[in-house]
Amino acid sequence: MRRISILGATGSIGQNTVSLIEARDDCEVVALTGGHNVARLADDARRLKAEIAVTSRPDLLDELRTRLEGSGVAAAAGDEAIAEAAARPADWTMSAIVGAAGLVPGMEVIRRGGTLALANKETLVCAGRLVMDEARAHGATLLPVDSEHSAIFQALIGEDIAAVERIVVTASGGAFRDWPLADLPRATLAEASSHPNWDMGQRITIDSASMFNKALELIETREFFGVAPERIEAVIHPESLVHALVGFTDGALMAHLGPPDMRHAIGFALNHPARAPLPVARLDLAAIGQLTFRAPDDARYPALRLAREVMAAGGLAGAVFNAAKEAALDGFIAGRIGFTDMAEIVEAVLDATSADAAAGRGGYDLEMVLDTDRLARIRAGELIAKRD
Ligand code: NDP
Numbered sequence: 001m002r003r004i005s006i007l008g009a010t011g012s013i014g015q016n017t018v019s020l021i022e023a024r025d026d027c028e029v030v031a032l033t034g035g036h037n038v039a040r041l042a043d044d045a046r047r048l049k050a051e052i053a054v055t056s057r058p059d060l061l062d063e064l065r066t067r068l069e070g071s072g073v074a075a076a077a078g079d080e081a082i083a084e085a086a087a088r089p090a091d092w093t094m095s096a097i098v099g100a101a102g103l104v105p106g107m108e109v110i111r112r113g114g115t116l117a118l119a120n121k122e123t124l125v126c127a128g129r130l131v132m133d134e135a136r137a138h139g140a141t142l143l144p145v146d147s148e149h150s151a152i153f154q155a156l157i158g159e160d161i162a163a164v165e166r167i168v169v170t171a172s173g174g175a176f177r178d179w180p181l182a183d184l185p186r187a188t189l190a191e192a193s194s195h196p197n198w199d200m201g202q203r204i205t206i207d208s209a210s211m212f213n214k215a216l217e218l219i220e221t222r223e224f225f226g227v228a229p230e231r232i233e234a235v236i237h238p239e240s241l242v243h244a245l246v247g248f249t250d251g252a253l254m255a256h257l258g259p260p261d262m263r264h265a266i267g268f269a270l271n272h273p274a275r276a277p278l279p280v281a282r283l284d285l286a287a288i289g290q291l292t293f294r295a296p297d298d299a300r301y302p303a304l305r306l307a308r309e310v311m312a313a314g315g316l317a318g319a320v321f322n323a324a325k326e327a328a329l330d331g332f333i334a335g336r337i338g339f340t341d342m343a344e345i346v347e348a349v350l351d352a353t354s355a356d357a358a359a360g361r362g363g364y365d366l367e368m369v370l371d372t373d374r375l376a377r378i379r380a381g382e383l384i385a386k387r388d
């Protein structure tokens with residue numbers, strides 16, 4: 001039996017992971033974690049006979065306990081309890097908490113030398129160098145789950161990274177790819193929360209509309225695969241069927257195609273290093289007819305330019321970028337700032353925090369990442385307050 005834990009089990013990636021685990025008979029569940037949705041957490045923990053269910057919300061522990069009564073599943077709450085659950089021995093752990101909150105629990109898995117399926121891209125954006133160093137030091141296995149990174153990983157199997165000339169990450173262009181630019185400042189939360197092709201959590205869906213998601217993914221590509229920033233490109237591909245391409249020095253360009261269904265990338269990581277059947281649709285190429293690509297427009301997507309600046313700056317700039325983005329996104333979701341204010345605030349925080357970020361260039365530890373994250377959120381909060 002394989003022992004499995006799912007961090008962020010109640011979310012979009014978490015639920016897809018639960019469905020794949022449930023369809024197998026070779027898995028037993030160690031820990032499931034969630035946030036506000038304790039009803040779903042308790043249901044899943046009961047059904048999957050988990051050892052422990054943990055909510056990040058201490059105020060919801062009593063409710064979780066009540067819902068788990070008589071099930072034999074232990075209950076716990078709070079960030080520390082999530083980190084402790086992640087530290088429990090398991091053969092495979094899904095990192096699917098949203099935001100920088102996924103960093104510390106993921107690090108627990110790495111430090112016990114476990115296998116971490118990484119949907120939480122923020123882990124690598126905030127602390128890529130530290131995470132990759134610790135993974136090497138502890139013999140941990142990192143498997144990408146972000147669809148683009150799973151695609152790159154698959155295209156690189158059996159290849160020499162030294163022969164990679166470029167990596168092309170595709171982007172749908174999000175909800176506003178065809179909107180007149182002048183309308184973007186008035187884009188509403190509901191409009192930004194609908195994705196043309198993928199069904200995902202609300203935060204990543206809004207990040208797709210602003211392309212902050214792609215910006216994070218460029219940094220994630222750099223950190224995961226160790227490829228120089230100038231070798232990493234983003235291209236708009238409205239059909240979302242080609243997830244990424246890897247170009248080699250001999251001119252070959254290997255593309256990974258699949259339906260926009262995260263169960264492929266999750267299932268690939270679950271079956272790795274083998275391949276096994278997965279419940280995803282098969283592409284009918286003749287029915288699809290054509291695939292289109294176009295260059296992203298810098299004026300529409302300032303986040304991509306900011307990602308390049310972050311990669312050039314190095315150090316803790318990724319931690320600043322992500323935290324400022326999370327705070328700006330909170331501000332947009334709360335109706336305090338407009339859609340295009342988000343990138344302006346992130347840029348201003350990056351400028352104001354560049355000296356702190358540079359302090360990490362010679363190396364950094366987890367505490368430095370968390371301090372930088374807090375500082376960037378405070379700076380972003382001040383800027384949001386000025387606009388609200
Ligand atoms: P969701 O918002 O759907 O789910 C997030 C999960 O994290 C939920 O279980 C949520 O609990 C939990 N959570 C939220 N806040 C905290 C916190 N502070 N501490 C602990 N747990 C918390 O997100 P997604 O599933 O969409 O995304 C998860 C991660 O995967 C993100 O990093 C995203 O970028 C990445 N990703 C997602 C893709 C997708 O298709 N959805 C594709 C590629 C990457 P609750 O809901 O109970 O509050």
Ligand code: MG
Nearest residue numbers: 146147148217
């Ligand atoms: Mg992605």
